[in-house]
Amino acid sequence: MALKSLKKQRRVQVVALAAVALIISTGLIGYAMRDGINFFRSPSQVAEAPPAPNETFRIGGLVEEGSLVRGQGQTITFNVTDGGATIPVTFSGVLPDLFDENQGMVGTGRYINGVFEASEILAKHDETYMPKEVIDALKEQGIYQEPSS
Template sequence: MKGLKKRRRIQVVVLAFAALATAFLVIFFFVPKDALNFFRSPTEVVTTPPDADEVFRIGGLVEEGSLKRGDGVTITFNVTDTNETVPVTYTGVLPDLFAEGQGMVALGKMQDGTFVASEVLAKHDETYMPKEVTQALKEQGVYKEPES
């Protein structure tokens, strides 16, 4: 009887390992690379430039006085974490709550030193700021708690 329990235990462990290995291989080989978007602050983008084809999220504050509307629906602005600043270009309609001095997160990739955004998200109420932006600002020592 003891030999049967030991064999079953070994079978369960081997089966669990095989299932984990299969799940890892499926995720690694079959999930598109652009499905995983990592967040970077402007300081991280400047100090460690991403690959040209890497899609990632950048977040921070829209720099005061940097918002410029171009021809049609092309908009340029700078995103900052108060340490470094990265220029951003976006073609499309910005969210209603998008404004200078406010928190934002954009999805896209770097091209010739400019972040070309395919999607821009803005805070959605008076006290909300994306957690990645809040964390990056806290690390820089410049985060101010919203007034209640």
């Protein structure tokens, strides 16, 4: 009889240890990803409800025509728009080759004092591709046009 209760006790210990390990690993994964999850916002969403300056997020839309200014050194400023709102963007670094006015882009960064300070800029990689979030934001504002084949 003692042997049976010992096996049962051992089984309960193993299950409890597995549950604790699962909880700890889930917590560690969540902690590690806290900065890795960047929510997408359109320029209209940023204008309506500006995120906190310490929140990193992605913004996407079209680079507004006539707004691209290459400053001193590697600092570049431009506006990103979805037709409903326009957000000024500043970026220090090298822009992708396909980055240009009236082209789709997605930037990762923070919105500080009314300016989106981008840490990374992505541009569409061919003539027809545009990220789904950007297409949805442009469709919502009624300015998205299907690419001609």
